[in-house]
Amino acid sequence: MNPLHNIILPEPTLRRLPWYLAYVEILRGKKVRHVSSTRISRALSVDASQIAKDLSFLGVKGRTRIGYEVDALATALSDFLGFSHSHKAYVIGAGSLGLALIRDSGLSNYGLEIVAGFDVNHSIIGHREEGVEIMHIDRIYETMATNPAEIAILTVPAEVAQESADIAVGAGIKAIWNFTPYRVKVAEGVVMANTSIYAHLALIYTRLHTLGNDNL
Amino acid sequence: MNPLHNIILPEPTLRRLPWYLAYVEILRGKKVRHVSSTRISRALSVDASQIAKDLSFLGVKGRTRIGYEVDALATALSDFLGFSHSHKAYVIGAGSLGLALIRDSGLSNYGLEIVAGFDVNHSIIGHREEGVEIMHIDRIYETMATNPAEIAILTVPAEVAQESADIAVGAGIKAIWNFTPYRVKVAEGVVMANTSIYAHLALIYTRLHTLGNDNL
Numbered sequence: 001m002n003p004l005h006n007i008i009l010p011e012p013t014l015r016r017l018p019w020y021l022a023y024v025e026i027l028r029g030k031k032v033r034h035v036s037s038t039r040i041s042r043a044l045s046v047d048a049s050q051i052a053k054d055l056s057f058l059g060v061k062g063r064t065r066i067g068y069e070v071d072a073l074a075t076a077l078s079d080f081l082g083f084s085h086s087h088k089a090y091v092i093g094a095g096s097l098g099l100a101l102i103r104d105s106g107l108s109n110y111g112l113e114i115v116a117g118f119d120v121n122h123s124i125i126g127h128r129e130e131g132v133e134i135m136h137i138d139r140i141y142e143t144m145a146t147n148p149a150e151i152a153i154l155t156v157p158a159e160v161a162q163e164s165a166d167i168a169v170g171a172g173i174k175a176i177w178n179f180t181p182y183r184v185k186v187a188e189g190v191v192m193a194n195t196s197i198y199a200h201l202a203l204i205y206t207r208l209h210t211l212g213n214d215n216l
Numbered sequence: 217m218n219p220l221h222n223i224i225l226p227e228p229t230l231r232r233l234p235w236y237l238a239y240v241e242i243l244r245g246k247k248v249r250h251v252s253s254t255r256i257s258r259a260l261s262v263d264a265s266q267i268a269k270d271l272s273f274l275g276v277k278g279r280t281r282i283g284y285e286v287d288a289l290a291t292a293l294s295d296f297l298g299f300s301h302s303h304k305a306y307v308i309g310a311g312s313l314g315l316a317l318i319r320d321s322g323l324s325n326y327g328l329e330i331v332a333g334f335d336v337n338h339s340i341i342g343h344r345e346e347g348v349e350i351m352h353i354d355r356i357y358e359t360m361a362t363n364p365a366e367i368a369i370l371t372v373p374a375e376v377a378q379e380s381a382d383i384a385v386g387a388g389i390k391a392i393w394n395f396t397p398y399r400v401k402v403a404e405g406v407v408m409a410n411t412s413i414y415a416h417l418a419l420i421y422t423r424l425h426t427l428g429n430d431n432l
Contacts, residue, residue, distance in 0.1 A: 009422060018414045022374040022397035029375060044399045082421025083414075100316030110417050150424060158238040159245060175420045181238035183260045191423040193416045198234045198299075200409045201326050204391045205298025206225060207407040208366060 013054045019044050020051065021077040027070050036067035083111045088149040090173070092164050093156030094119040094127075094134045097179060101153060102129045115147050137164070140171045151175045158182040229270045235260050236267065237293040243286050252283035299327045304365040306389070308380050309372030310335040310343075310350045313395060317369060318345045331363050353380070356387045366390045374398040 023043050027035055037055075041048035052062065060076045062068045078084045086108075091098045094117040101107065102114050117134040119125060127134045135143065152168035154161060154176055161182035168176065175191035178184050181198045239259050243251055253271075257264035268278065276292045278284045294300045302324075307314045310333040317323065318330050333350040335341060343350045351359065368384035370377060370392055377398035384392065391407035394400050397414045 011419070014419055014422065015412060015415045018397045018412065018418055019399040022377075022399075026375045026398075045401060046399075080422075081414075081418040082425065083418070085421075087421055087424070096320045096322045100320045103319075104312045104316045106312045107413075107417075110414050111421065112417060151420060159242045161238075175424050177416065177420060181234045182242075183235040183238075183262075185261060191420055193420050195411065195413060195416050196231060196234065197323075197411060198297075198326050199231045200393065200411050201323075201328060202234055202297040202299070203227070203230055204367060204393060204407055204409050205301075205303055205327065206230065206296075208303075208391050209298070 009057055013057060016046060016050075016054055017058075017077055017081055019046070020055070021074065021081065021083075024068075024070055024074045024077065028074050032070055034067045035070055035073070037062060039067070083109070085111055086113045087111050087151060088113050088115045088147075089151035089153055089177075090115065090140070090143075090149045090168070091117040091132075091153045091155060092119075092137070092140075092168055093154065094121075094124050094129070095155060095157075098153070098155035099129055101155065101179075102132050105130070112151075114153070115149055116143055137167060140167060144172045149173065151177060154178045154180055154184065156180060225273055229273060232262060232266075232270055233274075233293055233297055235262070236271070237290065237297065237299075240284075240286055240290045240293065244290050248286055250283045251286055251289070253278060255283070299325070301327055302329045303327050303367060304329050304331045304363075305367035305369055305393070306331065306356070306359075306365045306384070307333040307348075307369045307371060308335075308353070308356075308384055309370065310337070310340050310345070311371060311373075314369070314371035315345055317371065317395075318348050321346070328367075330369070331365055332359055353383060356383060360388045364388070368392050370394045370396055370400065372396060 020040060023040060024035065037048040037051040040051050058076050058080045060068065060073060089112055091102055091114055098117060102117060114132055117129065117132050118137045118140055119134055120137055124134050125136050150173065152173040154165060156164045158180050161180040161184050165176050165184045165186060169186055169190055176184060176186055178192065178194045179197065186192050236256060239256060240251065253264040253267040256267050274292050274296050276284065276289060305328055307318055307330055314333060318333060330348055333345065333348055334353045334356055335350055336353055340350050341352050368389040370381060372380045374396050377396040377400050381392050381400045381402060385402055385406055392400060392402055394408065394410045395413065402408050
């Protein structure tokens with residue numbers, strides 16, 4: 001395991017690193033060999049000194065007048081962010097969003113391998129979606145023994161979000177990726193990430209309306 | 217239009233409001249008629265005075281010893297967040313994530329109506345997905361005239377993210393919901409929301425590894 005993972009990175013840095021990776025991958029596709037922090041800065045509107053500081057967390061240093069080597073930087077970022085290794089996950093809640101995530105093959109490019117789905121709805125249990133079996137939630141315990149996962153992707157209705165997270169953690173899940181609008185609580189030591197698509201929708205709607213009024 | 221939308225809400229408030237709505241909807245399902253900020257506070261681990269302050273932005277006030285009326289609060293939150301009205305959107309990039317979002321019928325419960333998809337891949341152009349036609353991106357201009365949308369959901373590869381956003385805005389789109397890992401820039405006056413699923417994955421992976429090391 002990478003010893004750099006011992007460092008707890010500040011969240012804003014962690015949010016910027018994927019931007020750098022996306023940009024550097026584009027340069028790599030264009031066969032660009034070196035890039036300066038000034039160039040990254042112009043492309044992404046992030047302060048150049050901030051970029052140098054963020055990248056120093058990875059132990060990556062640019063050379064004066066040459067900058068960063070594009071290939072090495074892309075590899076370092078991808079490794080550091082965990083995208084080059086496979087991380088197994090269950091989808092809890094095989095409704096429309098859960099099934100959509102199982103079908104989204106793009107996630108595997110970012111190291112996410114969904115190995116099973118769980119639900120309580122008998123009309124979906126027993127189905128396979130892109131080779132992923134949907135099982136009754138009661139089978140999560142035995143599945144952890146035969147086909148374990150570290151991450152649970154929570155895509156259940158809000159009213160059973162807490163209960164479902166508790167079951168997943170009880171079965172041995174180490175991280176919850178919460179797509180529900182409910183604010184799930186987990187014990188210390190369990191990783192929690194919220195992807196608040198509803199909050200983002202609300203942000204878009206309210207900002208659109210404000211702009212609309214401003215224009216009146 | 218709701219005059220309250222003239223207020224630009226602080227983003228942290230906007231992020232908490234959907235949590236309150238999800239909780240209040242659960243209470244409504246259980247036929248609970250009143251709820252105090254203390255009860256919401258306990259359920260969601262948000263300070264009760266913060267809750268009262270957040271809700272006061274909506275013009276909703278609790279009554280002493282009775283609290284908030286559950287039905288009225290749910291309606292006020294849903295209206296305020298824009299979830300009770302339909303907002304039309306295009307999906308730009310009908311790859312696996314784009315198609316997944318078109319198939320996710322749950323988004324319509326939150327006021328999002330996807331009316332068209334755009335791509336440049338001829339193998340997908342002309343197809344219909346859940347009744348939504350996938351067209352060549354060049355047809356976005358004419359589609360804005362016949363079947364307009366305010367929001368563009370950006371699910372293209374990172375290397376064409378900026379270009380695709382520029383085309384959408386050029387066609388008259390007012391808000392970009394960016395699912396790509398690229399940091400897209402838009403002109404002032406265009407609403408921008410980033411749903412950084414890759415950053416959230418990176419957060420989960422790096423935190424998992426840190427925990428793993430701690431346990432050694």
